[in-house]
Structures are given as C-alpha cells and as structure tokens.
Amino acid sequence: xxxxTLLLPFVIAAGLCTxxxxxxxxxxxxxxxxxxxxxxxxTALALFDSVALTHTSAALEYNIAHCHYRLGHIGPAVLHYExxxxxxxxxxxxxxxxxxxxxxxxxxxxxxxxxxLRSLWDxxxxxxxxxxxxxxSILLVLGFFLLLSLSLFIRTRGPRLTAMVAAFLxxxxxxxxxxxxxxxxxxxxxxxAAIIMAPRVDVLSEPxxxxxxxxxxxxxxxxxxxxxxxxxxxxxxDNGGVGWLAxxxxxPI
Amino acid sequence: MRHFLPFILLLTSLPxxxxxxxxTATVDRNNIAVGEQVKLTxxxxxxxxxxxxxxxxxxEVLAGPMESSSMNIINGRMSTxxxxxxxxxxxRPGDYTxxxxxxxxxxxxxxxxxxxxxxxxxxxxPTDRQLDQAQQANRDLFVTLNLSREKVYVGExxxxxxxxxxxxxxxxxxxxxxxxxxxxxxxxxxxxxxTWDDGLKVVNGLQYRTATLKRQVLFPQRAGRMRIEPVTxxxxxxxxxxNPFWSGSRLDIKSNAVELQxxxxxxxxxxxxxxxxxxxxxGVRTDRTTVPANxxxxxxxxxxxxxxxxxxxxxxxxxxxxxxxxxxxxxxRITVNASGMSGEREFEYLVIPRHEGLYQLPPxxxxxxxxxxxxxxxxxxxxxxxxxxxxxxxxxAGAPQDPAVQRSDVRALxxxxxxxRTGDLKLRPRGEFLYGSGAYYVGLAAPAFIFLILLGxxxxxxxxxxxxxxxxxxxxxxxxxxxLHAASAALKNSDxxxxxxxxxxALEGYFADRFNLGPAQVTDERVRQELSAIANGELADAxxxxxxxxxxxxxxxxxxxxxxxxxxxxxxxIQRIETSDR
Numbered sequence: 001x002x003x004x005t006l007l008l009p010f011v012i013a014a015g016l017c018t019x020x021x022x023x024x025x026x027x028x029x030x031x032x033x034x035x036x037x038x039x040x041x042x043t044a045l046a047l048f049d050s051v052a053l054t055h056t057s058a059a060l061e062y063n064i065a066h067c068h069y070r071l072g073h074i075g076p077a078v079l080h081y082e083x084x085x086x087x088x089x090x091x092x093x094x095x096x097x098x099x100x101x102x103x104x105x106x107x108x109x110x111x112x113x114x115x116x117l118r119s120l121w122d123x124x125x126x127x128x129x130x131x132x133x134x135x136x137s138i139l140l141v142l143g144f145f146l147l148l149s150l151s152l153f154i155r156t157r158g159p160r161l162t163a164m165v166a167a168f169l170x171x172x173x174x175x176x177x178x179x180x181x182x183x184x185x186x187x188x189x190x191x192x193a194a195i196i197m198a199p200r201v202d203v204l205s206e207p208x209x210x211x212x213x214x215x216x217x218x219x220x221x222x223x224x225x226x227x228x229x230x231x232x233x234x235x236x237x238d239n240g241g242v243g244w245l246a247x248x249x250x251x252p253i
Numbered sequence: 254m255r256h257f258l259p260f261i262l263l264l265t266s267l268p269x270x271x272x273x274x275x276x277t278a279t280v281d282r283n284n285i286a287v288g289e290q291v292k293l294t295x296x297x298x299x300x301x302x303x304x305x306x307x308x309x310x311x312x313e314v315l316a317g318p319m320e321s322s323s324m325n326i327i328n329g330r331m332s333t334x335x336x337x338x339x340x341x342x343x344x345r346p347g348d349y350t351x352x353x354x355x356x357x358x359x360x361x362x363x364x365x366x367x368x369x370x371x372x373x374x375x376x377x378x379p380t381d382r383q384l385d386q387a388q389q390a391n392r393d394l395f396v397t398l399n400l401s402r403e404k405v406y407v408g409e410x411x412x413x414x415x416x417x418x419x420x421x422x423x424x425x426x427x428x429x430x431x432x433x434x435x436x437x438x439x440x441x442x443x444x445x446x447x448t449w450d451d452g453l454k455v456v457n458g459l460q461y462r463t464a465t466l467k468r469q470v471l472f473p474q475r476a477g478r479m480r481i482e483p484v485t486x487x488x489x490x491x492x493x494x495x496n497p498f499w500s501g502s503r504l505d506i507k508s509n510a511v512e513l514q515x516x517x518x519x520x521x522x523x524x525x526x527x528x529x530x531x532x533x534x535x536g537v538r539t540d541r542t543t544v545p546a547n548x549x550x551x552x553x554x555x556x557x558x559x560x561x562x563x564x565x566x567x568x569x570x571x572x573x574x575x576x577x578x579x580x581x582x583x584x585x586r587i588t589v590n591a592s593g594m595s596g597e598r599e600f601e602y603l604v605i606p607r608h609e610g611l612y613q614l615p616p617x618x619x620x621x622x623x624x625x626x627x628x629x630x631x632x633x634x635x636x637x638x639x640x641x642x643x644x645x646x647x648x649x650a651g652a653p654q655d656p657a658v659q660r661s662d663v664r665a666l667x668x669x670x671x672x673x674r675t676g677d678l679k680l681r682p683r684g685e686f687l688y689g690s691g692a693y694y695v696g697l698a699a700p701a702f703i704f705l706i707l708l709g710x711x712x713x714x715x716x717x718x719x720x721x722x723x724x725x726x727x728x729x730x731x732x733x734x735x736x737l738h739a740a741s742a743a744l745k746n747s748d749x750x751x752x753x754x755x756x757x758x759a760l761e762g763y764f765a766d767r768f769n770l771g772p773a774q775v776t777d778e779r780v781r782q783e784l785s786a787i788a789n790g791e792l793a794d795a796x797x798x799x800x801x802x803x804x805x806x807x808x809x810x811x812x813x814x815x816x817x818x819x820x821x822x823x824x825x826x827i828q829r830i831e832t833s834d835r
Contacts, residue, residue: 014682027681031673044673056683059674066673097670129679134687138696145700152711185688 025051032063041070058087062094069101075219075251077101079195082222083251086187090119090126105220126182130188133181140174143167191252194233196221196245203243207232214243225252256384272611276356278307278365285372286475286591290315290451295354298352309341312370315451316340338817340451343372369642373592382605384418384456392459393420396486396508401593401686404514407476408530409624411443413469415508416453418454418461422489427503429468432482436475436515440562440589442468446773461804470594472561476517483508519686525569529621531560537617537634545642550604552637554581554617557597561682562587571615574666577605606641613638722769729766733759737824744820748808756823757803760796763827778821784830792833795826 013238032047045067052060065080081098088094125133147167196217203215207229215237217223223235223245231247275298285291291312297304317339324333343349348371353364366793388395401412417424444465447534453460466484473479488504518530534718536555541722544550554568567581579602586594606612614637623630687693717724744750761775768783777797799822806819 012553029678029680033673036673052683054683055680057679057681059678060680062675063678069670093671100668100670130681131687134693138329138693141697145704149704151708152707181688181693185686188686211795 005091025055036067041067041140045071058084061087072099074104075195075197078105079251079253082195086253087130088126090123097247103209104170107221114122125184129156130184133177133184137177139179140170144170144174190226193224194250194252196223196249197251199251201245201249203235203241203245205243207244215241223250267428272365274358276300276363276365278351278354278368280368280370285343285370289342289344289372289591291341293339293341293351294336296334297356297362298334299332300335300356300358302357304354304356307354307365310350310352312341312343312349312351315342319804337399343370346372358578363804388456391506393508394490394504396484396506398481398484398508398511400511400513404516404623405473406516406530406622407473408517408528408564410531410561411471412591412593413420413471413481413514415466415484417464417466418456420461423491425489426486428487430485432484433482433662434471436473436479438472438474440470440563440594442470442591444468470589473513473515478514479513479515481508481511481513509522521571521629523620523631525618526620527566529560529565529566531558531621531624533558533560533621535619535632535634539637542638543640543642544606546606546609550607550639552602552604554600554602555597556619559593559595560621562594562596562598568617568619570602570617572604572663573612575607577600577607606639609643611638611640725766725769729763730827732766733763733827736762740820744817753803753806756819757800757807760800760823762804767830792826792830799823799826
C-alpha cells in the first residue's frame with residue numbers, strides 16, 4: 001500500500017486522456033479547473049496530469065501539487081511544488097504553499113533562514129518563462145553588435161566613441177545573461193535533488209539490499225542526488241548524512 | 254313613545270344573553286400509547302334538544318357515554334349545560350381523528366371541531382412466556398417486568414414497565430426494591446396515582462386485576478447484552494381493617510429479569526454528531542433578520558421528535574468570525590410517557606453581530622442516528638440571511654464615532670494553501686528549451702557574423718577613400734568623357750565658343766586628373782614629360798597640338814567652325830592614352 005497504488009487510477013485516466021491532451025490542453029485545463037472548483041480534486045488531478053504528459057509550466061505543476069495536497073498525497077505534493085518552484089524560483093505563493101506541504105512531512109528538515117540576498121537572487125533568476133534568460137542573452141548580444149555596427153558608420157568622432165563605449169558596457173550584461181541562461185538550463189534539466197515517494201524508506205550504506213541501515217526517511221523528504229549506480233542513487237541528506245536509496249523510492253525533481 | 258324604546262330593548266336582550274350557545278368537544282390528551290385511555294367530553298351549553306355522537310374514527314369505547322347536565326340561574330340569567338363523556342382507547346398505533354358532533358339550533362347546524370389523537374406503540378403487554386414464568390411462582394400475585402423492545406442501539410430509548418397482577422382484593426405494598434441500573438440512563442414516567450387499571454386481564458384462564466407499579470424510559474449507554482435485575486416487593490395481603498386480629502399475610506415476590514441486546518452505533522459518525530438516537534426534526538428560526546450592529550439576534554434551533562432528547566448536545570452555529578455568540582440557553586418541552594420520551598429541545602443562541610453588512614449564515618446542521626433506517630442522518634436548515642445595519646455604537650450616545658476605539662489586529666484564523674492558478678497557464682512543450690538548441694546558437698552567432706561582414710566592407714571602403722590620387726586617376730576618363738559629351742552637344746548646336754571651351758577643358762582636365770596635377774600645372778613641358786613614355790612621344794605631340802588648336806579656336810576673333818574632326822581626334826587621343834597606360 002503506497003502512493004503508487006493510490007495513484008494508479010489517475011495514471012490510467014491520464015493514459016486515456018493522452019490523445020485528447022495532444023489536441024486541446026487548454027480545454028483540459030479549463031475542465032480541470034472546474035472540477036477543482038467543484039471540490040472534485042481527483043478528477044482535476046487526472047486532467048492536469050494528462051496535460052502534463054506533453055506540456056509543462058510553473059502554474060501547471062503548482063495546480064497538480066494543489067490537487068495532491070488536497071487528496072492528502074504529501075510526497076507528490078512536495079515534488080510538484082518543488083518542480084513549480086524550479087520553473088519560477090521567485091514566486092512567493094509557491095514558496096509559501098511548499099512550506100505548508102513540508103509541514104506535513106514527518107521528517108523535520110532544517111530549513112535555511114530566508115536571507116534577503118537569496119530571495120533577491122531567486123527573484124533575479126525567476127519569472128514564469130524558463131527561456132527568459134536565453135531570450136535576453138540573444139537580445140543583448142544583438143544589441144552589442146548593433147551598437148558596434150553603428151559605430152562603424154558614424155563619421156563624427158564624439159558619437160562614434162559613445163556608441164562604442166555603450167556597446168562595451170552592454171557586453172558584460174550580455175555575457176551575464178548567457179551565464180544565467182546556462183545556470184537555469186542546468187537547474188531545469190539537471191537532477192540535483194529528489195523527493196522520497198515511499199511512506200518510509202531506509203537509507204543504506206551500500207547500493208544493495210540488506211546493507212547496513214543508516215537513516216529512516218519518510219514520504220516528502222527532500223534529498224540531494226550525488227550519483228547513480230544501476231537502480232540506486234547515492235543521496236545526501238540535509239543533515240549531512242550520505243547513503244544509498246533505491247531509485248524507485250524517490251522521484252527526481 | 255320615545256321613552257318606551259329602551260325598555261323594550263332591555264326585555265328582548267335578556268333571553269339573548271341567556272341563550273348564548275356553545276358546543277365543544279375536548280379530550281384530556283392527544284398523545285397516547287396503545288392501550289392507554291383518553292377521555293372525550295362533548296359539552297353543549299344552552300342548547301335545545303340533544304346532539305349526535307361523533308364518528309370516533311376507529312377508537313374503541315371502553316365506557317360511556319355518561320351524561321351529566323346542569324342548570325344555573327345567576328342574577329336571573331339561566332344557563333343550561335349538557336355534557337357526555339366517553340372513555341376511549343386505541344388498540345393499534347396510528348393517527349385517529351374524532352369527527353365532529355352536531356347539534357341543531359333553529360335552522361342551523363353547529364359542529365364541534367374534529368380532534369386528532371395520536372396513538373404510539375406503547376410498552377405493550379408482557380409476552381405470554383414472561384407471564385407464564387411469573388405466574389408459576391405465585392398464581393395469585395405476581396409482578397412482570399417488560400421491555401418495549403429487545404434489541405436497541407446505544408442511546409435508543411426502551412420503556413421498562415413493571416406490572417402487578419393480583420387476584421387478592423386487598424393489597425398493601427410495604428417495600429419495593431428496584432435494582433440499580435448500571436449502563437443505563439433512566440427517566441421515570443409519572444404514573445399519577447397508583448390505582449388498579451380498569452377491567453380485568455385473563456391469564457391462562459385466571460382473572461387478574463392489574464396495576465402499573467413503575468415505568469421507566471431507559472437509554473442504554475454501552476453496547477452488549479444487558480441484564481435488568483428483577484424487582485422485589487414485600488406485601489401484606491388481605492388485611493382487614495375491621496378485624497384487628499387478622500393482620501393479613503406477608504408475602505415477598507420477585508419479578509422476572511429481562512435481557513436487552515444493545516447494538517453499537519455503526520462507525521462513520523458524521524462530524525458534529527449530536528448523540529441523538531431516534532427520529533428527529535430540525536427547525537431554525539430567528540426573531541428578526543435585520544438588526545443594528547452590536548444588538549442581539551436570537552437564533553432558535555429546535556430539535557423535535559422521539560429520541561434521547563435530554564442528552565442532545567447543542568449543534569454548533571457556524572458564525573462569521575465577527576459575530577459573537579454565547580452558550581445556548583436550553584429549553585425543554587419533553588414528555589415522558591408509556592411510549593417513551595418525545596417532545597422538543599430548543600437551543601436559543603444569542604448572536605451579536607459586531608459590524609454592519611449583509612451576512613449569509615451557513616445552514617445549521619444537526620446529525621443524529623436514525624433508528625428506522627439504521628443509519629446516520631444529517632439535517633440541514635436553510636441558510637439564514639442577516640442584514641446588519643449601522644449600529645448606534647458601543648460608546649456614549651451622541652459621542653463622535655472614533656474609529657480608533659474599535660480597531661483591533663487582524664485575526665489569523667487558519668492556514669491553507671492558496672487557490673490553483675486559472676486562466677493562461679503558459680504551457681510549453683515538455684523538455685524543450687531555447688538554451689542549448691540550434692536556434693539559440695544561431696541567434697547568438699548571427700549578429701556577430703553580420704557584424705564581421707559589415708566590418709570588412711567598411712574597411713575596404715575606408716581604404717579606398719584614403720587613396721585620393723588613385724581615385725582621381727580612375728575617374729579621369731569618366732570625367733573627360735562627360736566633358737566631351739558636352740562638347741558634342743555644343744557641336745550639334747553649332748555653338749562655337751562652347752564647343753571649344755568644352756574640348757579644351759576635357760583635354761586639360763583629363764591630363765590634370767590623370768597625373769594628379771593642379772590646373773595650372775598643365776603645361777607643354779609637363780605634357781611632354783609625362784606622355785613621352787607612352788608611344789614614343791607621338792601621343793604627346795598630338796595632345797599638345799590638339800590643346801593648342803582648341804585654345805586658339807577659343808580665343809580667336811575669327812570663328813573657326815566647330816569641327817567634328819577635332820572632336821573625334823580628342824576622343825581617340827584620350828582613349829589611346831587610357832589604353833596604353835595599363
């Protein structure tokens with residue numbers, strides 16, 4: 001008896017809806033929102049999940065997390081809030097609701113105090129569109145070369161120098177945007193952390209069954225992934241402990 | 254005649270007052286248990302003649318009609334009254350209606366109002382088996398203990414009746430030991446005076462007089478098989494008041510014991526279960542729907558029916574947070590009779606809204622266990638709309654409304670996740686990112702590439718612009734050709750001056766451009782010097798000759814006709830210089 005068994009009907013329903021999802025994700029989202037408003041969270045979840053097979057966004061992950069939360073699936077709720085937060089790091093609502101979901105996780109995790117610098121960085125990276133820094137970097141590079149080109153064709157000495165200075169002032173921003181785009185891409189595609197999905201799971205000292213048990217973790221707890229070995233992940237706990245977990249017991253964010 | 258009139262009126266009014274006719278039918282009670290008696294009295298005051306008996310609607314007449322009549326004369330006014338009394342009983346539970354009785358007054362027929370009687374299944378008679386058992390102990394005198402039901406839920410009411418059966422005429426109960434009831438909450442039924450029941454009961458061929466000793470409504474408090482211990486009586490029978498030597502005989506008798514099966518209430522109690530078990534209705538009303546702020550509204554929640562009413566908990570009023578309420582006042586109108594406990598319990602809430610506005614109070618819900626269907630039921634009232642108008646303020650009347658006085662911190666009531674995102678979710682295909690895609694690198698590289706092309710072109714342009722003499726030389730032929738063209742136009746117009754002028758300019762200009770000289774530097778020596786390298790000085794001679802001819806023609810007073818030959822020669826010459834200097 002685990003969340004997987006509980007989720008089975010939704011997975012089937014999601015499978016049935018795959019074809020429809022490819023056709024009209026917007027209408028599915030609308031129907032899901034109606035079901036959610038009517039308090040039918042299970043139906044809403046099945047519909048949102050079917051959209052999520054082909055599409056994704058911060059808002060979609062947020063809604064899926066809400067459905068799981070209402071249905072009492074705390075592991076999936078935390079997982080999807082984390083995913084939503086990954087898409088939109090600076091979003092206050094997601095952060096607050098993730099905090100509420102975490103309060104229902106059995107393992108108490110040391111939460112980092114919210115530093116103003118950290119939240120500034122989050123807001124800087126943030127936004128709903130994961131491509132925003134890629135677009136910005138393209139625009140800044142374009143601007144840099146436009147200004148340079150302009151300076152080629154200006155005959156007067158003063159304005160020509162101004163254009164060139166402006167171009168080289170733009171250059172660090174362009175390079176910074178490229179770096180940020182790269183960081184965001186790494187965050188979104190990398191598998192840095194994972195959420196425990198089984199109700200309770202032992203962290204072992206070696207990647208094999210029967211190894212020494214080091215820690216006991218519960219559903220919804222977040223671990224950092226270090227490396228993968230066949231069906232096992234080496235994980236790092238928030239308290240600094242390191243051990244091995246079966247890959248099927250957790251879900252990378 | 255005038256002062257006779259009041260006198261006649263007085264005479265005629267006297268019999269009118271005396272003959273005020275009333276015709277009523279009354280019963281002593283409307284709710285009975287099966288087998289209980291109800292007294293019906295029909296009274297006709299000042300009527301003439303008799304009246305017809307009503308249709309009793311299925312009730313059985315135990316006794317009657319018994320007629321009584323009276324006549325009063327008070328202060329000369331006479332009134333008569335006839336009443337008939339019936340003792341009725343119901344043999345089966347149900348609703349009975351006693352129809353109207355009729356009497357005739359002149360040409361009119363007066364009717365009484367119909368009366369409703371509700372008969373409920375009462376404690377019933379003891380079963381034959383119980384009677385047999387009890388009778389075996391003492392054929393002349395025994396007590397039975399009987400329960401109205403054998404199988405009940407926890408909290409469901411059951412009526413226990415202790416009945417005395419006697420063949421002795423004279424009985425005196427000296428001691429009555431009722432066992433303590435554990436696991437029950439009991440409510441005594443008031444039996445009134447202890448008297449023998451009317452009529453005789455026949456048990457196994459013997460006639461008995463019966464009397465109800467005690468009747469209790471029991472509410473089991475826990476599940477399981479519960480045993481009710483027998484009651485013990487000490488009696489003296491056949492004491493004769495006129496014979497002091499015969500003090501009667503002492504007897505101790507014991508009733509039967511009974512067992513009751515108490516069922517646990519099923520699981521899945523709704524939230525806010527009131528503890529009610531039975532059959533209940535809910536009624537909610539308010540004394541007013543419009544109220545000034547800070548004044549009280551009374552919300553009355555009435556629960557009525559047959560149940561363990563005295564054990565009901567007050568339903569919770571789900572009020573908006575800026576309304577205050579207090580513990581409800583409980584008013585009971587409960588009757589406990591042979592059919593059990595019924596009636597109503599009223600919870601009166603005092604609700605004080607603190608702020609003006611239009612409020613929709615959520616429905617009052619009341620959950621109980623319905624013994625008929627064996628399931629929990631939740632009753633729900635309509636939601637109440639309350640309009641709170643601006644109050645007079647809690648302060649001194651006439652004092653200015655000072656908002657600071659009533660200010661308070663925002664109250665946090667609970668924590669919950671927010672609502673889902675609706676509208677445009679900004680969906681994007683899963684796993685596709687601009688960064689790292691081909692389009693991204695093209696987008697980055699394209700401006701750089703275009704810039705490099707622009708840079709190369711501009712460099713070339715600048716280099717050429719910096720190379721002045723070369724450019725002048727390259728342009729020399731084109732400029733000369735333009736000037737020759739002007740000369741050719743003058744030739745056509747036979748404009749002699751203009752022709753020679755253009756021709757001279759073409760030649761001199763060409764030479765100056767070609768060798769990067771100023772206009773004054775075009776001298777014969779210079780021409781010879783520059784052109785001698787080309788075609789052994791032949792071209793130099795031709796050039797100097799042509800130049801002189803053109804100048805002479807320009808300044809000569811005698812006009813030489815514009816010559817096509819001269820023009821052709823100049824054009825050829827320029828062409829030759831141009832081609833030989835490659």
